[in-house]
Structures are given as structure tokens and as C-alpha cells.
Amino acid sequence: MKHTIALAITAAMLAGALPSFAQQPAPAAPARGGAGRGAAAPAAPAAPFAANIEAFRQADRANFPEPCQILLVGSSSIARWTTSAADLAPMKSINRGFGGSSAPDANFYFGSIVAPYRPRQIVWYEGDNDINAGRSPDSVVAEFNTFLALKDRALGTTPVYIIAIKPSRSREAQLATQAEANGKLKAIADARRDVVYIDVVTPLMENGRPKDVFVADQLHLNPDGYKIWTAAIKPVLAKRPPTKAPGC
Numbered sequence: 001m002k003h004t005i006a007l008a009i010t011a012a013m014l015a016g017a018l019p020s021f022a023q024q025p026a027p028a029a030p031a032r033g034g035a036g037r038g039a040a041a042p043a044a045p046a047a048p049f050a051a052n053i054e055a056f057r058q059a060d061r062a063n064f065p066e067p068c069q070i071l072l073v074g075s076s077s078i079a080r081w082t083t084s085a086a087d088l089a090p091m092k093s094i095n096r097g098f099g100g101s102s103a104p105d106a107n108f109y110f111g112s113i114v115a116p117y118r119p120r121q122i123v124w125y126e127g128d129n130d131i132n133a134g135r136s137p138d139s140v141v142a143e144f145n146t147f148l149a150l151k152d153r154a155l156g157t158t159p160v161y162i163i164a165i166k167p168s169r170s171r172e173a174q175l176a177t178q179a180e181a182n183g184k185l186k187a188i189a190d191a192r193r194d195v196v197y198i199d200v201v202t203p204l205m206e207n208g209r210p211k212d213v214f215v216a217d218q219l220h221l222n223p224d225g226y227k228i229w230t231a232a233i234k235p236v237l238a239k240r241p242p243t244k245a246p247g248c
Contacts, residue, residue: 053112067119069119070088070091071114071122072084072097073096078125079095080221081095087226087230094117096114102127106147107143114151118155120241121237122160123161123237127182128165128166131165131174140181144185145188148160148192159195160195162196164199165201166200166204168218170219185197198232204225211228
């Protein structure tokens with residue numbers, strides 16, 4: 001079940017009723033319940049990512065990024081990709097990952113972390129934390145479809161690149177559920193011209209297990225892991241986009 005606040009934000013954005021980025025206040029975050037496998041998680045405290053979003057706003061006020069860059073949005077695997085600008089060069093990119101986020105959070109903050117930048121390509125990485133929180137693959141897919149609806153309304157034909165939910169040693173027990181979600185996300189990419197699926201699972205696996213390319217928590221990639229990640233992602237982004245972002 002989608003949280004009522006997230007639904008209200010989505011409906012308002014699709015109706016074009018939200019204020020501009022410069023005027024939009026930091027919203028209260030949605031609760032973490034919802035349809036999933038296992039018991040629903042307890043409600044989150046108010047605006048758990050408010051500090052992250054405000055930091056992005058402050059950076060933008062100091063030096064707003066030029067339009068038509070590649071926009072990276074997602075959870076900690078994006079936020080911790082601190083070398084993304086150098087790794088994706090000479091393509092220009094903006095990193096708006098915020099650690100701990102899940103797919104509903106990317107939708108909730110769409111008006112702050114996606115729409116204002118008028119990107120030429122959007123890279124989306126969510127689902128990892130959703131599955132870990134007990135949400136179903138169908139829930140991840142439903143949230144991604146909401147993200148696409150928001151994108152269609154605000155940014156038209158701008159292409160979206162899905163990074164597959166990555167395998168990790170700390171979440172090995174979830175590999176089958178992650179694979180199910182990835183399969184459903186890939187099916188969306190196969191059916192839509194403006195969506196591209198990027199497989200990071202295959203290069204991160206070896207002999208049926210995630211490679212030893214993680215920091216001490218066995219969840220987040222180390223520099224060697226990000227080299228594999230970059231090698232899988234960069235060539236796909238460097239190809240001619242399947243659709244063109246308006247104005248780019």
C-alpha cells in the first residue's frame with residue numbers, strides 16, 4: 001500500500017500543482033510501510049533525508065548545475081560513488097544520491113532532486129533497500145512506474161537508465177528476490193523506448209557469489225567495486241540515448 005503522503009505528492013506533481021524548486025519547502029518523508037514480504041516496517045521519523053535535500057539546495061544556490069547533464073539519483077551506492085564525475089568524464093554528471101533512500105523516497109523528492117536539473121539522461125538506482133526492508137519486487141516496480149510517470153510529466157522523453165539492484169555479500173540471502181525485481185525492471189526497459197536497463201549483477205558475481213569488492217560492511221562497494229560498476233555503466237551512457245531530452 002502506498003503511503004497517503006507519497007500519493008498526494010505524486011498526484012500534485014502529475015497535475016503540475018507543486019511550486020517550483022526554488023519555492024518548494026522540504027517535505028515530510030513518507031512512512032516506510034507498504035506491501036512487502038514480511039511485516040511492515042515501522043513509520044520513519046519526520047523527514048529523515050531533510051538534511052541531505054537541504055545540502056543539495058545549498059549547493060545549487062551557490063552554483064546551480066548547467067542543464068543537460070547526466071543525473072544520478074538513488075541510494076547509498078550512488079551517494080558513495082564520490083568519483084562519479086571523474087569516472088564518467090568527459091560526460092558531465094550530477095550526483096544526487098542520498099544514502100538509505102528507497103524507491104518511494106526518490107519519488108517523494110522528485111521535485112527537488114530530479115526535475116530542476118533538466119538532465120539529458122537520468123540514472124536510477126533504488127530497490128536494494130526496498131527489498132532489504134521486506135518490500136516485494138512488485139512494490140519496487142510500482143514505485144519505478146510512478147517515477148516514470150513523474151518523469152513523463154516534468155521531463156517528457158528524457159531517457160531513464162535503471163542500474164540493476166547490485167548483489168552484495170551482506171545481502172546474499174536476498175539474491176533471488178533481487179533477481180526477481182531486476183527481471184521485472186528489465187521487462188519495463190524492454191517495453192519502453194525511453195528506459196534502458198544496465199546489468200551490474202553479472203560483472204559483480206563470481207562462482208555464484210558476489211566478488212570480494214566491498215568495504216567492511218560487505219554492502220557498499222570499495223574502489224575496485226566501483227571500477228567494475230563504472231565499466232558496466234559508462235559505455236551504456238556513452239551510446240547515443242534512445243530518446244532525446246527536451247532542450248538537449
